[in-house]
Amino acid sequence: MGHGELRGVVALDGPSGTGKSSVARKLAAALGARYLDTGAMYRAVALAVLRAGVDPADAERVAAVAATADLVQTTDPEASTTTLDGTDVGAEIRGPEVTTAVSPVSAVPEVRELLVAEQRRIIAEALEQVGGIVVEGRDIGTAVAPSAELKVYLTADAHARAQRRSRQDAASGRAASLDQTLADVRRRDDYDSTRAVSPLRPAEDAVELDTTSLDLPATLAALLELVEDRGLRVAAQPTGRVGG
Ligand SMILES: Nc1ncnc2c1ncn2[C@@H]1O[C@H](COP(=O)(O)OP(=O)(O)O)[C@@H](O)[C@H]1O
Numbered sequence: 001m002g003h004g005e006l007r008g009v010v011a012l013d014g015p016s017g018t019g020k021s022s023v024a025r026k027l028a029a030a031l032g033a034r035y036l037d038t039g040a041m042y043r044a045v046a047l048a049v050l051r052a053g054v055d056p057a058d059a060e061r062v063a064a065v066a067a068t069a070d071l072v073q074t075t076d077p078e079a080s081t082t083t084l085d086g087t088d089v090g091a092e093i094r095g096p097e098v099t100t101a102v103s104p105v106s107a108v109p110e111v112r113e114l115l116v117a118e119q120r121r122i123i124a125e126a127l128e129q130v131g132g133i134v135v136e137g138r139d140i141g142t143a144v145a146p147s148a149e150l151k152v153y154l155t156a157d158a159h160a161r162a163q164r165r166s167r168q169d170a171a172s173g174r175a176a177s178l179d180q181t182l183a184d185v186r187r188r189d190d191y192d193s194t195r196a197v198s199p200l201r202p203a204e205d206a207v208e209l210d211t212t213s214l215d216l217p218a219t220l221a222a223l224l225e226l227v228e229d230r231g232l233r234v235a236a237q238p239t240g241r242v243g244g
């Protein structure tokens, strides 16, 4: 089809509902790259905390749960999975209990230390195996992969983001009023941007992209253009392996 493959790391950061997961997945698939959803990893730790009956605000006990949780995040953009203690928790980690618990859990420094190390390991493995990876989260450009070849910070106004999230929740059978979702989006924005360790903020060298009036195809097209402009898209290797 004349499409090339991604060489390097694309870091995609921004608050909830800006389209990170949707476009990161599509971008990776279009570019023959791996896809890493770091939010899913924080959500899985939050689920482990809830399952252990630990208060998400009890940093010390949260750190202890994180240290023993058996968490595996896979990176196929068409079929990425999150497993906790051997079972798939992909659906459960999107529920309201986990969404409420995840901000305090992700603010615990020991949790971040553990997950960032694992994320860097996954990124290195992807670069070695397929040459490229799209990583989405809150601190990818600032902390996890500061030398990423392309950093994009997605934004959109809170109302638009709440509307998207509320539609998405309704589609997956979770009732949520728009007011409640907006309040929830604002609470998490605030919590994530004011925490002491790796708060949500654009990296200095990030390209900011406002998706308020862009649909998903237009957002994806803008990202593909940035990848091309940086020369990160190279002719596909017939063997699918990067030479030494
Ligand atoms: N630009 C957009 N236009 C319309 N809907 C969008 C857009 N970006 C995301 N959505 C929808 O909003 C919801 C949340 O998107 P998602 O990719 O999960 O965002 P994030 O990972 O940033 O929280 C999804 O249902 C998605 O289809």
Ligand SMILES: Nc1ccn([C@H]2C[C@H](O)[C@@H](COP(=O)(O)OP(=O)(O)O)O2)c(=O)n1
Pocket (backbone or CB within 6 Å): 015, 016, 017, 021, 038, 039, 040, 042, 043, 102, 103, 106, 107, 136, 137, 138, 139, 140, 188, 192
């Ligand atoms: N790199 C990351 C990714 C997510 N987090 C935290 C902060 C977020 O509120 C939660 C959940 O992230 P996730 O991307 O799944 O959330 P949304 O899909 O945007 O609602 O995890 C983080 O601290 N650092």
